[in-house]
Amino acid sequence: MKQRYSLSVNGAQVDVEAEPETSLLTVLRNDLDLKGARFGCGSGLCGACFVQVDGAVVPSCDTPMWSVDHKSVVTVEGLAGDDRLHPVQQALLDEQAGQCGYCLAGVLVSAAALLDTNPRPDEQAVVEALDRHLCRCGVQGRIVRAVVRAGQEPI
Amino acid sequence: MxxxxxxxxxxxxxxxxxxxxxxxxxxxxxxxxxxxxxxxxxxxxxxxxxxxxxxxxxxxxxxxxxxxxxxxxxxxxxxxxxxxxxxxxxxxxxxxxxxxxxxxxxxxxxxxxxxxxxxxxxxxxxxxxxxxxxxxxxxxxxxxxxxxxxxxxxxxxxxxxxxxxxxxxxxxxxxxxxxKVAGRARFIHDLRLPGQLFGRVLRPPSPGARLVAVDVSRVADLDVQVVRDGSFLGVVGADEAQATRAVEILRGSTTWDERDTLPDESDLDTYLRAGPHEPIPVIEDDPGTQQHDRGLRATYSRPFIAHASMAPSCGIALWQGDGRLAVWSHSQGIHGLRNAIAQVLDLEPESVTVEHAEGAGCYGHNGADDAAFDAVLLARAVPGRPVQVQWSRADELSWSPFGSAMTADVNATVDEQGRLTSWAYDVWSQGHTARPGYAGNPGLLAATHLEAPWTYSAPTDPPAARGGGTTRNAVPIYGIPHRRITGHRLTETSIRSSALRALGAHMNVFAIESFMDELAQLVGQDPLAFRLAHLDDERGRRVLQAAARAAGWGQDTPDGVGRGIGFARYKGRGAYCAVVAEVEAEHDVRVRRLTIAVDVGRVVNPDGVRNQIEGGATQATSWTVKERVRFDRRRVTSDDWERYPILLFSEAPQIDVEIVPNPGLPSLGAGEAAQGPTTAAIANAVADAIGIRVRHLPLTADAVVAAIESEQL
The missing domain is CATH 3.30.365.10 (Aldehyde oxidase/xanthine dehydrogenase, molybdopterin binding domain)
Structure with a gap:
């Protein structure tokens, strides 16, 4: 049975109908047309679908809708707001830190959360924050450089 | 005139x-x-x-x-x-x-x-x-x-x-x-065509399984249509979550006839050597018997390796009213896919259109073509409506073709001056291509599950003119007077293998370059000097020396840290790549740093080349220290990220790439140059660190222990 859920997504209040067990990822992608979070594994093991729920980074593929009612969700699309880039998104472009790019949206969500709590992370802190993310193309080195660089940009 | x-x-x-x-x-x-x-x-x-x-x-x-x-x-x-x-x-x-x-x-x-x-x-x-x-x-x-x-x-x-x-x-x-950085729709997974439905396929539980019975009443209350053709079973519906749920319910409502069809994963060496084989003679000089020379022989191997792309394969198909079929796929070969679909369904190829849509990283023949054909089969049940099929992670890791396991024997002799006098090399492997159209086979997975199932011949190899497969890079670049080099491709196989980045070159370069280090040790020479002494190719020499110089070759390493070098020219005529690896090998193997030099001729985009080399080397590091497809005699068991772990951020090496300029010469691709040299360099660095040669991939803690034990026997 579908239920009605009310949540904030990237700052906007939305109401959606979904089965309680349907994943937040499915609703983001299919009902709210936010394609940034990607399906990678369905069990929270790869990081491609990571979003922030009330400030905590969670796998949206493994987050049922019943658990996000009245919560605040931020996806990669909401890190900076309309047509702007968060410093860490810009840093990824500056470092050309991507190949296929499928993992990047989730990586960016984790990186932005790290920068919120630790605005000047060193390489070790970045690696620890991103260690739940997989990248098969082998861009880890560039991504870490980019996140460190984002922390060094003047605010 | x-x-x-x-x-x-x-x-x-x-x-x-x-x-x-x-x-x-x-x-x-x-x-x-x-x-x-x-x-x-x-x-x-x-x-x-x-x-x-x-x-x-x-x-x-x-x-x-x-x-x-x-x-x-x-x-x-x-x-x-x-x-x-x-x-x-x-x-x-x-x-x-x-x-x-x-x-x-x-x-x-x-x-x-x-x-x-x-x-x-x-x-x-x-x-x-x-x-x-x-x-x-x-x-x-x-x-x-x-x-x-x-x-x-x-x-x-x-x-x-x-x-x-x-x-x-x-x-x-x-x-x-x-x-991609903004999170905009870009991938095939993000496409939403007007009227599009979602499809999911319930794959058999094992490669040899046949569907005996399915109770569809269990999904009667879901808004999905069940599609069955023989052992091909799937669902189509407007709600993706329901389609996914329906497949999970059907998984518990099916009866399969399963058989043990897979080889013994703990003894792939025996499987690969048992045959029958097609011999691939590459060089047939008679190595002869160099009676006064010192000889050395060794065996190397690698397991099956998965593509393990970050995204599950995805395909979209639409049967149009006029009998025309439109397909969207992240295939590497859209024309071959079109022809294969037409072949299986007995259509005119011109009635099928395939358009490429981006997928996640593709490292060879993965599940892309198969997912497209899944979509074609499911969409046939709902003419006029596009159907998007997305695989599960488990299917991606167990049904995509694998890069073949391989094993190789090397046997060489050196004279009193430490110069190579002969080299005999045999490599055993499954074929490295089963792409749509290979050997006349459409190659599409679901076609083998239909009521009238297709059966395919064993995977084959690309022809020598395209670099071969099993024997890709089987010929050492070094000057050796007498050589015999033979490939042995299995002609009866029970695991689906196909092209994975670098094909057989990964294994062959690992074996050749490991053995070069073993020979250098035998004659008491520095591994770099031993290579240079046998290398006339000027571009190759420059690349080797550039990597060695940048890595500080010859300088001491801290205790517990080893340094090793690996080098090859991809396919014998492509990019030159030399890698120096620095590893720590205590409890397990940690690759700290890779220093790489490449010559890819004229460079169109220097940062693009660096990115490809860095990525190739990082992925090869993952293959080398972690990866191995696991299976029992019936099922592939490494079907999630815990059972098929790949390199983590905390395990990724620091990488420095130097491009040796050669702008006047033709461009050579960079995507597959680094794999073999990286794996060889890591293996050589491990030997340098612990004094024990590990000849069987992956170089896990278990493999190191096994090598130590076999050394002590």
Whole structure:
């Protein structure tokens, strides 16, 4: 049975109908047309679908809708707001830190959360924050450089 | 002049252009100034479209931002075969350049005609067309309506010289990255066509399984349509969550007849050597018996390796009312896929259109073609509605073809001066291609599950002219007087294998370069010096020396840290790559740093080359220290990220890449150059660190312990 859920997504209040067990990822992608979070594994093991729920980074593929009612969700699309880039998104472009790019949206969500709590992370802190993310193309080195660089940009 | 004399040099069209000579198939100029370029090569995450756009921008004299790269399409774009083998810049580059130069010449000609000026003196800068003979200027945009590109390319139109190129050779940023960083819809998974439905397939539980019975009443309350054809079982519905749920319910409502069909994973060596084989003689010199020389022999192996792309495979299909079939796929070969679909369903190939849509990183023949065919089968049940099929992670890791397990024996002799005198090499493997169309087989997975199932012959190998498969890079680059090199390809196989980045070159370079270190040790020489003593190829020598210099070769390493080198020229005629690895090997193997030098000839995009080499080396590090497809005699068991772990951020090495410049020589692909040398360098570094040679991948803590134990026997 579908239920009605009310949540904030990237700052906007939305109401959606979904089965309680349907994943937040499915609703983001299919009902709210936010394609940034990607399906990678369905069990929270790869990081491609990571979003922030009330400030905590969670796998949206493994987050049922019943658990996000009245919560605040931020996806990669909401890190900076309309047509702007968060410093860490810009840093990824500056470092050309991507190949296929499928993992990047989730990586960016984790990186932005790290920068919120630790605005000047060193390489070790970045690696620890991103260690739940997989990248098969082998861009880890560039991504870490980019996140460190984002922390060094003047605010 | 006699009739037998050499004819004058008539310029000829590059191969892919000769097959598709009409300019408008490649380029269209719009009245807003945008130049659409449609190539036959596809974006796999490697940045090829950016590199080709750079070449086009230079020949057209437009800014890179004016060039729009369109997705490859079987109906409206050129057929350039597969995007594989690190051949895209080499194959497509000359075609794109000549097409763009032709287009520029036609626009210049039109401007000259209008102005009644000399075409030779017309200039084009950033798309603005001008002439010193007239104050007027015009542009591609303004002339777009007047220039007909529906004509064949003229091979005689000159292309830019190296000095004239402005965009080529620069590190232009990737065209696709802004979308990906912003999280915009970009992948095939993000496509939502009007009326699109979601499909899911319930794969058999094991490769040999047949569906005996299914109780569909269990999903009767879900809004999905069940589709069954033999052992192919799937669902289609408007709600993706319901379709996914329906498949999980059906999983518990099916009865399968399962059989043990898989080899013993703990003894792949026996499986690979048992045969039957097709022998692949590569070099048949008689190594002879060098009676007074010292000999050494060793056996190396690697397990099956998975593509393990970050995204599950995905395909979309739409059966149109007029019997035409439209397909969207992240396939590496859309024309081959089209033909294979037509072959299985007995359709005219012309009635099927396949358009490329980007997937996640593609490292060879993965599940892309299979997912597209799944979509075709499910969409057949709902004519007029597009159906998008997305695989599960488990299916991705267990049903995509694997890179074959391989094993090799090397046997060599050295004389008293420490020079190699003979080399005998045998390598056993399953074939390295089962792509759609191989050996006449459509190769599509679901076709083997139909009521009237297709059966396919064993995976085969690309021909030697394309670099071979099992024997790719089986010939050492080093000068050795007597050599015998033979491949042995299994002709009866029970695991699906196909092309995975570098094919057999990964294993062969690992074996050759490990053995070079073992021989160097035997004769008491430094591994780098031993290589250089046997290497005449000047480009190779420069690359080896560059990597060694950058890595501080010869300097002491801290306790517990080892350094090793690996080197190869991909396919014997592609890019040169030397890797120096620095590893810690205590409890397990940690790769700290890779220092790499490459020579890829003329570089279109230096940062693109670096990115490909870094990525290739990082992925090879993962293969080397972690990866092994696991199975019992019935099922593939490594079907999630816990049972098929890949390299983590905390395990990724620091990588430094030096490009050894060679701009006057043809471009050589960079995507597959680093894999073999990286694995060899790591293995050699492990031996340097612990004094024990580990010859069987992956180099896990268990493998190191096993090597120590076998050494002690």
């Amino acid at each position: 006699s009739l037998a004399s050499t004819p004058p040099d008539i310029p000829t069209l590059p191969k892919s252009l000769a097959a598709n000579p009409i300019l408008s198939r490649w380029v269209n100029v719009h009245s807003d100034g945008v130049v659409d370029v449609r190539v036959g090569k596809v974006e796999l995450g490697q940045g090829i479209l950016t590199a080709l756009a750079q070449l086009a921008a230079d020949e057209l004299d437009v800014d890179l931002a004016q060039v729009r790269m369109l997705p490859a399409n079987t109906a409206s774009g050129p057929d350039e075969g597969l995007t594989s083998g690190s051949m895209s810049v080499a194959d497509s580059g000359p075609a794109v350049r000549l097409v763009a130069a032709n287009v520029r010449a036609l626009f210049v000609g039109e401007a000259a005609r209008r102005w009644q000026v000399d075409a030779e003196r017309v200039t084009v800068v950033s798309g603005r067309i001008a002439s010193p003979q007239t104050p007027d200027t015009t542009s591609y945009a303004e002339l777009a309506e007047s220039v007909d590109l529906g004509i064949a390319a003229d091979a005689g139109v000159p292309v830019k010289t190296l000095e004239q190129q402005r965009v080529t050779g620069t590190s232009a940023p990737r065209l696709d990255l802004p979308d």
